[in-house]
Amino acid sequence: MGGSCWRKSRRSWQTRIKLHLVCDGNGLPLTVAVTAANVNDSTMFEALINDVPAVRTPSGWRRCRPGAVHAGKGYDARHSRAYLRRRGINARIARRGIESSKRLGRYRWRVERALSWLSCFRRLQVRWDRDSGRFSAFVLLACALVCGNRLRSPGHAGGVAVVVGSYSH
Secondary structure, eight states: OBOOOEEEOSSSEEEOEEEEEEEOTTSOEEEEEEEETTSOHHHHHHHHHHTOOOEEOTTSOEEOSOSEEEEOGGGOOHHHHHHHHHHTOEEEEOOTTTSOTTTTHHHHHHHHHHHHHHTTSHHHHSOOOSOHHHHHHHHHHHHHHHHHHHHHSTTOOOOSOEEEEEEEO
């Protein structure tokens, strides 16, 4: 997770990172990964899906896999679809050059909302640390705070579908 995300520009050291976020059907962050901005989204797909924890359903048994995965065009790859097929998960990934991502917007807004919740933390808006481990620890702490605040609010029920998205800044 992480690696070296710093690069030297003409004026100063700059960082380019990408947050890969997996949310449940209601936008609650389940897992997050921090990578350099030039890492392809499809290379992180399997690791993100493997990190999704087992979710307790209303009937009491634990569900070890989501029912469906909604993902953007950046996650479209043959090996990603084959991986989901092997695990018995419905793949709802927009195909590059074939499908428009307008229909994906019905689900994508949940990830965007979770990313906006994370951007409320000032420590994540401007990255001062050169150490990627420390920055990813702050991202995980922010996700824990968002989950705590969200679960404390009334009317939250977990969804079966999972939405995957990334944000680069």
